[in-house]
Amino acid sequence: MTDKSQSSPAAPITEAGFRADLDALLASGKNEPALTHLITELPRLLGTNKINRKEKLKHLTFAGRMLQGAGLGKYGPQKLERKATNLARVVKRHGLRSRRTFVDLGCGAHEPLGLATYFYVNGFEKAFGSDFMPVSDAAYAALSMADILTDMYIFPETYMMDGTDLDSYLARIKNFDLGALKRGDLDAGLARVAHNVEFKCCDIVEAGIEPGSVSFLISYAVFEHVMDIPGVTKHIYDLMEPGGLGFHYIDLADHRAYRHDGDYNEFSFLTEEDCAPNLNRLRASEQVAAFKAAGFEILENKPKQKPIPEETHKRYLPRFAAMSDVDQSAHAMRLVIRKPL
Template sequence: MPMHPALQSQPLAPVLDLLFAPDPEPALQALVSAGLLQPEQLPAWRTARRPVGRAADNGDLATQAKLLVDAQAGQRGKLAPSEPLAVLGQLLPLLQAAHSQGLALDAAARAQQRVLDLGAGLFYPLSTAALLHANGVGEAWAYEPFAVQPEFAEAALLELQRAVAREPERFRCFPDSPPAPELKARLARLDLHRLAERIEELNQGRSERVDLGGVSLFQRPAALPEQQLDWVFSNSVLEHIDDLAGALAWQRRLLKPGGWAFHTVDFVDHRHYFDRSLHPLQCLFDGVLDAINGLRPSQMEALFMGAGFACYKRQKLQLPAGLLDAAPPFAPRFEALRGRPELYEWVNGYLLRSPG
């Protein structure tokens, strides 16, 4: 996930200081010196600065810093409506492949379906589910185990509503999606009353669900009913789960018999996206797995089948041929992998079907 261009080559320390330091002035001046803020923006930053709170517990400080800079610079960053479109851009080819194997996706079928966005994100946790619901899915749920920033979730939904109002055809994701007026109306009917307060209640464990009417947000696995879902999907989530076997068993319990799971998995070292001096497989060289579980495709696929799923694989991106020719030495525990073709598998899509 590339960073905001203004942050691409700048140190993040001043921004992180701004997030947490009791006195923001040194960090603000450092941001001005780095060219990330204009002097005339300082009063607004001083007024608007808020503590990040529990969302920082996820450790994604660079993303939070990016969002703060985006918000103040007039950029939308991850709150942009292009984010749920990008997620659905990864999902739709997998849905189409499942459709060829019997998954009903016509408008009448979608109206009866209940689906789950697994690992929906900290900053736009409801947007992809809301867009699926607008496109005719009966109930679209979102699950995000970490506390989310209510302001970001609210702003992302409002931005999605505005974008769909401006360009509804851009957001029609299926050939038989509702016409533009109904697409907009389905989003407009979502209950956003006290949304920020309700999300904060969810963060604090004082509620189990934020229900917008056709779209819901969950944070605890136990709050999701078993054998109620027609399909589950995720985008660049499974590579971050340490107990993947447990997570797959949980998905089996949530799905109806014969239900589907669709997952896009990014296998390269994620530090590569923020530091282009690193090799995409640097984790294999230095033995450091930065926020990812380090499972290779064959290992992950074995877990899929071990959980009882039928597994269908769709390769999306390959690393360039010859990338490893000039690679530094592997860490000893990865040396046996050298030369394996699967090391070049960058992004894979998986269709998993539970027993019928």
């Protein structure tokens, strides 16, 4: 008698089938299933007797790059291009007093100097990435930098900001040691630009950046984690030059909603007295008020709203239930600020 509780063996897998399925998923925009396919099916493929080990390397290399191009990676030109294009539009709309110093606040541990490199190559004297966390993997960060710089060199029309001189742009790219970066040596790759492009692993208040020197300071998904909002906004105000520009994307959502178990939505933490200790739960108007209190002028304030699940809305804490519809339903916001002249 057959034991039906045991699952039947998985169907055999071939290299051609593996790649065809991956291509089909990517072509139809099913990027997360494509990533799952790569992770789960590649070990099965490697278990076959006829696998060509060089083909294994090709699958790992090119499938990974295809997924990066689909927006699922933390590294590389695709990620940089999206952010840089957005920031270049902000600069074009509002202008810069100078290209003295750029700061990427909360630059991240995976690829800390991608944006700093972009702004240095576009003429900034100094460009810093600042984060509490050390670089998670220096070799991967170096390889990603090599990809970024190669892409920037080949496609200057994609990466050059208005007002950037092409000869200077290309010369600054050549200041990096691309060979060292391709070997995975981040320090050697940055050695010739060490005084111009720098990662600062510390609190921004301890970064040693010259007050009054910052022309453009940006952050992505940082200020929802800042507990001393008055102290930090005042400090970055002091760092910026008169007329200095700032861009901040603030993620106002409950970050537990990004898990895949479905137990939380973007607004769950507005129903709880105690929640994750690294989220301040400030709503859109409160974030704006903090920057205003520090002395900044608000140039753009664009909250992103979405419907609140009814069961969640009914359980809002009194503090949040009394707020405006925007404050209750905003899950993210874009903020552009300027230090007055």
